[in-house]
Amino acid sequence: MSTTERVLLLSETGGLALAAVRSQPGLRVAREAAGAESRLWVRGLPPTGQLALAVRQLPTISTFGLDAEGRLFPVASLTPTTQLPSELEWQPIQEFLRLELPTAALPGQLPAPHPLRLVPASRAMEGAALLTTLAAWQTYASSAPEIRLQRLRFAVAGPERVLVLGTPLPSVPGQEHWLHHNVLLPAGLEFESPLLALLVAQKYNPHGNALLLFAADGSLERIPHAYLVPATRSAARLTTGSSEHDKHV
Amino acid sequence: MTLADFIEELLTRGDVTVTSEPMPPTEEAQPVVLALLQRYHTQDAQQQPYTAPAFDPDAALWAARYLYRAAQLAVVRELDETAVQVWLQDYAGALTPEAVYSADLTLRYLPDLLHLAKGLAPGDALVSHLQTTARQWPLSFVGGDIVGEVPVAVLAHPSLRAAYVDRIIGARDLRRARQPEVAELVRAALGRYAAELWPEFEDLFSTPTNATEPD
Numbered sequence: 001m002s003t004t005e006r007v008l009l010l011s012e013t014g015g016l017a018l019a020a021v022r023s024q025p026g027l028r029v030a031r032e033a034a035g036a037e038s039r040l041w042v043r044g045l046p047p048t049g050q051l052a053l054a055v056r057q058l059p060t061i062s063t064f065g066l067d068a069e070g071r072l073f074p075v076a077s078l079t080p081t082t083q084l085p086s087e088l089e090w091q092p093i094q095e096f097l098r099l100e101l102p103t104a105a106l107p108g109q110l111p112a113p114h115p116l117r118l119v120p121a122s123r124a125m126e127g128a129a130l131l132t133t134l135a136a137w138q139t140y141a142s143s144a145p146e147i148r149l150q151r152l153r154f155a156v157a158g159p160e161r162v163l164v165l166g167t168p169l170p171s172v173p174g175q176e177h178w179l180h181h182n183v184l185l186p187a188g189l190e191f192e193s194p195l196l197a198l199l200v201a202q203k204y205n206p207h208g209n210a211l212l213l214f215a216a217d218g219s220l221e222r223i224p225h226a227y228l229v230p231a232t233r234s235a236a237r238l239t240t241g242s243s244e245h246d247k248h249v
Numbered sequence: 250m251t252l253a254d255f256i257e258e259l260l261t262r263g264d265v266t267v268t269s270e271p272m273p274p275t276e277e278a279q280p281v282v283l284a285l286l287q288r289y290h291t292q293d294a295q296q297q298p299y300t301a302p303a304f305d306p307d308a309a310l311w312a313a314r315y316l317y318r319a320a321q322l323a324v325v326r327e328l329d330e331t332a333v334q335v336w337l338q339d340y341a342g343a344l345t346p347e348a349v350y351s352a353d354l355t356l357r358y359l360p361d362l363l364h365l366a367k368g369l370a371p372g373d374a375l376v377s378h379l380q381t382t383a384r385q386w387p388l389s390f391v392g393g394d395i396v397g398e399v400p401v402a403v404l405a406h407p408s409l410r411a412a413y414v415d416r417i418i419g420a421r422d423l424r425r426a427r428q429p430e431v432a433e434l435v436r437a438a439l440g441r442y443a444a445e446l447w448p449e450f451e452d453l454f455s456t457p458t459n460a461t462e463p464d
Contacts (some may be wrong), residue, residue: 144296145438146415149445168442234295 003065003073006045007084014059015040021054022097026209029096030088039089087124090139116196116218117190125178127187130164131213132174134239137162141236155223156239165212183212251276256285259358267321273337282313293463298411301350309346311340312355315382319359322375323366330374337378339385346406349388356382356389363393388413392420399430414438418447426450448462 010018012031018040020029026044039061045051047065064072064082071080128243134156141149152166164170177184181201191197200220204212208225229235250268258265286309294301318336322328328336342348363379370376383390384397388409403409414434417425426435435450436443443451 134441143411145411145418147418147438148442168440168445232296233298237295 003047003067005043005047005049005066007064007066007072008042008045008055008058008060009041009062009064010040010058010060012038013041014061017058018042018093019097021052021058022093024055024093027093029093030090032085032088036224041084042093043090084153089136101117108221116200116220117192118185118214118216118218119192121188121190125180125187125190126167127169127176128167128179129142129177129184129213130169130172130174131177132162132164132170132172134159134162136172136174137164137170138236138239140172141231141233145231149231149233154227154236155227155229157221163211163223163228164231165211166231177213179211182208182210183214185214186216189216251278252313252317253278253281255280255286255320256313256355259316259355259383260285260289262275265320267317267324269321271321271324272317277314279310283310286310286313286351286354290351293354297350297408298415299408301408302406303344305345305347305351306340307342308340309351309354309368311338311342312352315340316355316358316362317381319362319366323362323369326369333374333378337375337382339382344385344402346402346409349403349406349409353388353389356386359383359386360390360393363390387425388416391416391425392422394424396424396428397400399428404430404434410434411438418450421447421449423449423453427453 015029018029024044027042030041030042030043032041037078042058043066050056059180063075064084065075066072066084067080070084070086072082072084073080137154139219148168148170151168152170154162154164156162164174169176178184178185178187181197182205183195183197183201185191190218191200200212201208204220204222209226210222213221213223214220250266250272252272255265257266283306287304287306290304290309290381315337322333322336340348340352359379359382363376363383366373366376366379380395383393383395387397388403389401391413400413403413414431415438416422416439417431417435425431432454435447436454439446439450
């Protein structure tokens with residue numbers, strides 16, 4: 001007798017224990033239908049020598065030596081007792097036992113949302129935008145020198161809300177804002193942490209195609225750059241007011 | 250080619266076509282030309298500071314004819330000095346704000362024509378005549394090298410005054426900006442941003458030229 005490898009036979013339920021040897025190299029598994037139940041064959045073990053502890057601990061029905069002709073020899077027996085079924089479809093044990101992510105037993109806990117708060121600024125920043133009224137803006141545009149208008153753009157959200165952008169800003173009543181990462185913050189205020197401007201810009205303006213206008217109470221409006229038009233006298237005069245941009249509170 | 254065609258081309262395409270022969274009065278179809286000019290006045294007034302002066306049909310029509318004939322004289326070189334005197338009549342009406350602004354709708358294109366005419370023949374009678382016209386209509390000739398007296402009539406009207414200053418700043422016309430009455434207006438328009446908006450103007454008045462040191 002000359003066996004080439006050892007073969008294990010397990011019941012279907014015993015096959016659950018195969019997870020413990022899934023990392024053993026070279027093991028292959030096949031399922032054999034046997035009446036109402038099925039059995040599992042495991043091969044790829046060396047013909048002699050002590051097997052790994054995890055293999056020895058498997059709940060096997062039988063352990064055989066396999067020769068080149070497919071005959072199965074019980075341990076310490078010189079006579080084969082059966083033949084390894086030839087129709088078995090062998091799979092590497094890693095494919096036979098596929099990994100699955102476990103279902104979480106308990107839901108994870110989300111961190112509590114951090115409210116955006118504006119605090120008094122530690123330093124004065126140059127104004128970049130002015131929130132004013134349409135009437136004030138139209139009066140200014142009608143009389144302002146053209147060279148001042150050429151440096152401005154504006155967007156209108158209604159009779160009471162006109163955003164004028166550029167420098168120098170017009171000298172008209174309104175709320176001045178300063179610009180940081182496409183975020184417009186009221187003059188004299190800033191985020192609690194300077195990093196928040198970047199995070200807010202990434203969250204609400206990922207493509208950088210808009211301005212985020214913050215109010216002192218932390219609410220914000222998203223104003224696409226496309227809504228800003230060059231400041232000309234005719235553009236200001238012919239504006240009647242509209243409201244199309246997104247508002248987040 | 251009619252005067253209406255000429256104005257239409259000028260205002261919509263920016264280039265013009267002229268014929269070599271004098272335009273018959275029938276082709277200067279006034280109602281059509283006036284309708285074009287009045288429509289342009291309405292559009293242009295939206296862009297003017299304050300409230301632009303009202304439309305003056307006589308001045309607007311005179312200026313349109315003047316521009317057409319000046320363009321003819323510039324390209325038809327066989328027309329002599331007599332033709333210049335006959336074709337280019339001065340405006341006979343009063344230079345009211347309405348007349349100044351209405352004439353400016355087309356006279357504002359004359360500086361380019363003057364530049365062209367000077368390039369063709371600097372000593373031409375047409376050039377001389379256009380230079381005289383430039384002194385009479387200063388609002389329309391900002392940026393050119395003909396600087397006349399301070400245009401009191403222009404400065405007296407809020408819209409024309411602001412437009413005049415706008416044009417001086419836009420053309421960076423230091424010759425006009427250095428006139429004392431005008432300099433004050435330019436300084437007011439630039440405010441405290443003069444060094445940023447027009448550094449040359451700021452330098453003009455910040456560099457002492459004839460200051461004398463006290464003992």
